[in-house]
Amino acid sequence: MSWREDAKKRVALQAVKHVKDDFVVGLGSGSTAAYAIQELGRLIKQDGLQVMGVPSSSQAMMLAVNAGIQLTTLDEHPTLDLAIDGADEVDKALNMIKGGGGALTREKIVASAAKQVVIVADEKKLVPKLGSTFKVPVEVLGFALATVSAGIKELGGKPVLREGKGKVGAVVTDNGNYIVDVDFGPIDSPEELNLGLKFIPGVIETGLFMNIADIVYLGKQDGVIKLER
Numbered sequence: 001m002s003w004r005e006d007a008k009k010r011v012a013l014q015a016v017k018h019v020k021d022d023f024v025v026g027l028g029s030g031s032t033a034a035y036a037i038q039e040l041g042r043l044i045k046q047d048g049l050q051v052m053g054v055p056s057s058s059q060a061m062m063l064a065v066n067a068g069i070q071l072t073t074l075d076e077h078p079t080l081d082l083a084i085d086g087a088d089e090v091d092k093a094l095n096m097i098k099g100g101g102g103a104l105t106r107e108k109i110v111a112s113a114a115k116q117v118v119i120v121a122d123e124k125k126l127v128p129k130l131g132s133t134f135k136v137p138v139e140v141l142g143f144a145l146a147t148v149s150a151g152i153k154e155l156g157g158k159p160v161l162r163e164g165k166g167k168v169g170a171v172v173t174d175n176g177n178y179i180v181d182v183d184f185g186p187i188d189s190p191e192e193l194n195l196g197l198k199f200i201p202g203v204i205e206t207g208l209f210m211n212i213a214d215i216v217y218l219g220k221q222d223g224v225i226k227l228e229r
């Protein structure tokens, strides 16, 4: 296993230590959150941990089913005790870019419903400014793709429709929408940009996650960095 993969696993295990009996947990998406889902499953089987999970994507749902985690919904549990998720970029203020796996809308809803949000990533995801290494994913209603793209250009972004791997054409999200990945370069005011994007009719959600993370564990080659809000 490469050091990055090992680091991802270590931070996932660290995050799962926040889970207590009878918690309802938001289950994040992506390869790092997947380690947390696996670990939760192990604790359920081996230690009798009692938890339920609300998955943030079809990927998380399938992983949770395979791990033996009882699933529930936001309708049944509109407030979650904890959410654990990954990130594509994190800054020192714990703001993030998410959506590399296309699950940004449900991830933002699930994380916003949680009393505490723990983010897990490797240290390469820590950036001085959001947008330095990763484009901003924006989920867009298909009907509005052209008008949203024009609106994004007016905000200074360069949108590119996300295309599938293993499928021709556009990626269709779990919500039946498209994703555009937008190059804004390093972003000076992510909150302002997030609001600007959300004002465009047809934008479902943005991958800019502000004031959502409470704790970020960043896996290093030789340890773990903990950032706290």
Ligand code: 5RP
Binding pocket: 028, 029, 030, 031, 032, 033, 085, 086, 087, 088, 097, 098, 099, 100, 101, 102, 103, 104, 107
């Ligand atoms: C999916 C996400 C993921 O959390 C993010 O892409 C990080 O994934 P990974 O842990 O595989 O690097 O936002 O929409």
